[in-house]
Amino acid sequence: MTTEQVPGYWYDDDDPATLVLGALRRFRRADQEMRRRMSADMDMNVSDVQALQLIIAAENRGEVATPRQVSAHLGISTASTTKLVDRLAASGHLERVPHPRDRRSVVLRATPYAHRELRERMARMHRRMGEIARAVRPEARQDVADFLHAMAEELDLAGTPLRAASDG
DSSP states (O other), X not given: OOGGGSTTSSSOTTOTHHHHHHHHHHHHHHHHHHHHHHHHHTTSOHHHHHHHHHHHHHHHTTXXXXXXXXXXXXXXXXXXXXXXXXXXXXXXXXXXXXOSSOTTOEEEEXXXXXXXXXXXXXXXXXXXHHHXXXXXXXXXXXXXXXXXXXXXHHHHHTTXXXXXXXXO
């Protein structure tokens, strides 16, 4: 019997919130699995794809992305970041360009190939996710958004350092 099959292992089975928490847990597993499949399909590891997504998101906001930001976002060392950037540059997914304000630094830019590849792989999923989000009753959308933001905040705090169960 796995921990998810043990009644009341994490949550009280009689608590109605268990239904929501179970759905959230299923979503998180599906999201992780989708990212694993996508990275495998692109012949990359998950960190490479996450780095590309970070760089493209920065570009979409009109900002620059640096190796230091990639390192901080992924929680990896400078040496690991250098290897990751080297892999993505060698595969044609990104390029290094001089930083516009700091001559000692470089900016990472996704290539048109990277944009095209990610768009082709994710367009259908993003379209469907938009449809699913629009199907949520308008009066419930703020509650759903508030719930997800609160859960994200809790996950951001978890493990830094882990709090004892008695900390609530």
